[in-house]
Amino acid sequence: MSGIPVSAGAWAGRALGERTVAYTERDAILYALAVGARPGRLDLVFEDRLRVLPTFGLTLAQWAPDILAEAGAFDARSVHGSQTLEVHEPLPRSGELTLSARVGAVWDKGSAAVFEVVVECRQFAATWSIFAPGSGGFGGDRGPGKAATAERGEPRMLTLETAENQAALYRLTGDRHHIHIDPEASARIGQPRPILQGLCTLGAATIPLADAAGAHPADLTRLAGRFSGPVVPGDRLEIRSWSDGDFDVRRDETVVIDAGHVEFA
The missing domain is CATH 3.10.129.10 (Hotdog Thioesterase)
Structure with missing residues (x-):
């Protein structure tokens, strides 16, 4: 980086690179235990019957928003605002995933910016939305507003x-x-x-x-x-x-x- 501050909006569309990430059955089981799978759920915690939780893929892709932070797009005040995950096919019990990452839209919220970090591979596509105070005001689109809550029955x-x-x-x-x-x-x-x-x-x-x-x-x-x-x-x-x-x-x-x-x- 040149050291010259980059407008938040200028990050939109930038490639963040590609990475091949390997994991084992042990990693997938550790993740299942970390999100609360009970020992009796042998389909989640026993290698002989293992089915990998799709959200495990998010841990394999965490390097992408970290790269954007390290590049100086936002500072330590930023927070993880929201997350989406689209699953294309099951994750194998173990193996390698080739992940590509990019910055999607960058929304201008006035006093803050929202950076979308998109990570894609054959198995899934995931988007981190990072709320970055102090990075707004660059004249960009505010982005979609909060959707109105539809009338629903009792939950x-x-x-x-x-x-x-x-x-x-x-x-x-x-x-x-x-x-x-x-x-x-x-x-x-x-x-x-x-x-x-x-x-x-x-x-x-x-x-x-x-x-x-x-x-x-x-x-x-x-x-x-x-x-x-x-x-x-x-x-x-x-x-x-x-x-x-x-x-x-x-x-x-x-x-x-x-x-x-x-x-x-």
């Missing part, structure tokens, strides 16, 4: 129990940000205790959502969610799920995942 209520060691376990899948393990680091963002990774909460929610739909969590074809509040490991969460696949996740009265949507084959 199905599901329970999602998180474990006290869950953030520490999930760190071993790749997200080693200090706010998920070190109380001093989490205190700097106003959280007295380390918080659970948003992608861990989102991935964990797919298991009870699949069970409630009579599906297998490895049959996930589409997932979306916006991260709207913190979760502390050990929290008991409540999922509200509707028949059209929409859902949200609440911690007491606080919505921690909003605008959720899930589909299974």
